[in-house]
Amino acid sequence: MKLMHLSDLHLGKNIFEESMIDDQRYILDVIIDIVIKRDIDVVMIAGDVYDKVVPSVEAVNLFSSFLTRLYKLGKKTFVIAGNHDSKDRLSFGNELFIDNGVFIEGVFNGKLRHEVLEDDYGNINIYMLPFVKPVDVRKYFLEESISTYNDAIKCIIDNTSVNLDERNIIMVHQFVTASGVDVLRSDSEVISLGGIDNVDVSNFSKFDYVAMGHVHGAQRLTRDTIRYAGSPLKYSFSEVNQKKSVPIIEFNDKNDISIELVSLKPIRDMRVIKGNISDLLDKKFYMLGNRDDYINAIVTDSDYVVDAIGKLRCVYKNILRLEYRNARTIISNDKINDDSSSVKEKSPLELFKSFYKEQNNIELDSKREKLVLRIIKEVSDETN
Ligand SMILES: [Mn+2]
Structure with missing residues (x-):
């Protein structure tokens, strides 16, 4: 079976207030061409279909036509929600679409969904894990202690039975990391301070291929079969040196899996x-x-x-x-760089204080400081 791994389409994205919809329409055409020429059977989109929780009309129409073209070509499409998507809006019509080979998992409902595909070599199980925060998982596993993102994902996988004799693929949209491996980040991703959202790659050891989204630079993690597809277009100037590509996975026997990266050329670089x-x-x-x-x-x-x-x-x-x-400017830029290198070590309150001073030219007084602390606490309680 031949599968294509996409992620982070961010349809409807603007950069510097310029709409990128024409670039996105073009690159989806390029992707459809690859699907046809390479005779792909299955397309997986590992989250961040849209750039915003309320995507533009153009973005929704573009995605709708992309899914329709894949359906008309007889391909199967699997989609999970990313952190930029509205999990409920992305789920629109998902039960209706199944009969047409379109599988969309926006909301985690307590059980890791999987779909079974079949070819001459047997079954391929595709597990679909939409983006989750610890709070989305905790409510289904009240007896487990889940405080971090890693706890949440570990709990989901531990509660999933995987038939190791069959071929297994998981689609995931989290910040998956491995100790000793530097994951290349870009400005167009939402980066959480202090890396509290990271999930260890070891959680996915049962899977023959891990189709990851979230990080915009295409890269493998600890093996060729655990990879970020990367966004199909450059979405910030921090990505100018990246080469955009799409992985094509040829999966025969359980131990016979090969990956080819097909490069993507945009209409405008x-x-x-x-x-x-x-x-x-x-x-x-x-x-x-x-x-x-x-x-x-x-x-x-x-x-x-x-x-x-x-x-x-x-x-x-x-x-x-x-x-x-x-x-x-080199002198003044150096000053700025000095500051930014220490951002990761600063607490949210310290960051807010320096932001406040920059905006107002006065220090934050103690009354306001208390208020800000309370808000930071409320927000972090809610998101964890
Ligand atoms: Mn993204």
Whole structure:
């Protein structure tokens, strides 16, 4: 059987207030082409179908047409909710769609759902674990102590029987990590402070393939068959050096599984250009790349350039960001970097205090500090 692993489509996403819907429509066309050419049987989408809990009309229509095209091609599609999706809205019609080969699991209802597929080699069980927080799991396992994300996932897996003689795949949308492995993160993900949301990869040892979503850079974890598909498009400038791809899994016998990464080429790339304004506006330079790309321009002129963004936009119509990097800004950027490196070590209250000071130019007084502490406590009680 041939399966395709997708995740983090983030349909309806805007970057710097620009809609990316045309780029998303294009990349879904590219994906459909791959499905046809490679004769894929099953498409798995491991969460973050949409960018927002209330997605735009364009985003909903785009996903609807994607599912319909896969159905018309006779493919089966499996979808779980990610942290960006509304689990209830994503579940719309899910029981009706089953007969058409579309399996959507938005809400965790106390039992890890699985669907059984069959080919010449026997059964393939596809387990579908939508994004959950500890609070979503605790209510079904009152006798267990669940305080962390890892406790929650461990509890779900421990309470699931998996037939190890058959082939087993799990779809998951959590921050899965392994000790000693650095997971590459991007700015377009929601990163929780202090990494409290991480889930250890060892929870998934029973599964032959772990189809993960959440992290936007494509990467394997401890083995080739435990991987983040990554988002199909670059969703922030921190991803400019990433290569977007889609894993195709050919699963024959239980021990005969191979992965191929097929690269995805967008209609417009996202990249950084750097130099003096006159160089950036020189035809010899800009003809080297696609002028329609999303651009972050770093201007190195030592003097301020009047209407630099307007000048650059005449050549690069999708310029999204402009920054100056010269002797003056390097000093001030260094200061900023010093600050950001310590963000992870600061408590939420400390972070709020520095934010407050930056906004208001005065320190937070003790009355307000108490109020903020109370809110932080309420919010963290609710989310854990
Ligand atoms: Mn995501």
